[in-house]
Amino acid sequence: MINIFYWSPCLEKVGTYKSTINSALSISKYSKKKISVTVINVCGEWEEEKQLFEKNNIDLVDIGFKFFNYLPKSGFLGSRLSYIFIAIISFFPLIKLLVKKKPDFFVSHLLTSVPLIIFNFLSLKTKLILRISGFPRMIIFRKILWKLCSRKICKVTFPSIELLNQLLKLKIFSREQSIFLPDPVINLKHYIIKKQSLKNNLAKPTNKKFFLSAGRLTKQKNFTYLIKEFKKFSDTNSNFDLLIFGIGEKYEELYSLINRLQLSERVFLKGYNENIFEYMRKSDAFILSSLWEDPGFVIIEAAFNNSFVISSNCKNGPLEFLQNGKAGILFENNKDNALFEALTNYVNHEVDLKQKKISAKKNCLKYSLFRHHEVIKNVFF
DSSP: OEEEEEEOOOSSSSHHHHHHHHHHHHHHHHOOSOEEEEEEESSSTTGGGHHHHHHTTEEEEEOSOOOGGGSOOSSHHHHHHHHHHHHHHHHHHHHHHHHHHOOSEEEEOSOTHHHHHHHHHSOOOSEEEEEOOSOOOOOHHHHHHHHHHGGGEEEEEESSHHHHHHHHHTTSSOTTTEEEOOOOOBOGGGGOOOOOOHHHHSSSOOOSEEEEEESOSSTTTTHHHHHHHHHHHHTTOTTEEEEEEOOSTTHHHHHHHHHHTTOTTTEEEEEOOSOOHHHHHHSSEEEEOOSOOSSOHHHHHHHHTTOEEEEEOOTTTHHHHTGGGTTSEEEOTTOTTHHHHHHHHHHTTOSOHHHHHHHHHHHGGGGBHHHHHHHHHHHHO
């Protein structure tokens, strides 16, 4: 029996949250060997997924008090304080768990400093697998920690080839340690769409075409830029609306911007929706305006649901997935008029939209749970 533990204390249902669930599901579902998959429930962050885990033979082990609901989750300062608190409160319980359970593999997706320190100072037979997503700020503490702990790491996985190459240049991890492991984004079971009328779900009934965007309402997603660029576009194109799904600390700021630009009849903040796949299918195109992504779960989901993708060329994710523009439209990250011109090119059909959409959907295949398992099984087995 091979025992695999996942460590990923997520505060919000972001890409890492989905990646952790789907990675565990892929091993549990597709592995032909006798395995036991366990997700560590640090402070109650995985309570909502109990039923899903039980159904798929994934264990959930508690190591502390369930104070998750009391933690601040939004805002830079609030989330950082929460992660510091989680790190302190979980340190010794995690040591106790590792010594007692002796898992064969420990997969660290988030708050990686805690297991790195533990593995560096304890003599454990457990093999540590570190997932790095997004190009992290190379502060002195992180550089020193990675250097000290690199010999204790079995493998380091990266969700994009660009990110892998960037980290290799720092000469902290070896080429043998580093592997490209596409995130498991596409889980077919989650694409069963409930039969419901899209029109009834709109903030205001409309027969117009619409662009779609989704993500946390934070600085990273750059929705302020998106709304301003859409304003320029809407001045000459009155038959398109913009729907934005998501919640976050910038809601009030974005709501005020929409009213100030007199777009309240054209731009709709739709809040959080567990299932936006039907919107993706009905949309004219999906827009990603992010300042950074890796790889950008939402554009993969959009492409899989037959939505044309228009994205910023931010580092690590979209550029690679959209094959430098061969599988969608790329615009220069955060540049004035760049998105406006991309939208104009799209509606004027100045690019081969059909072929680009087909190419994007083909690219989705490597982000399936099955393909994820086919790569990671070489690490485990």
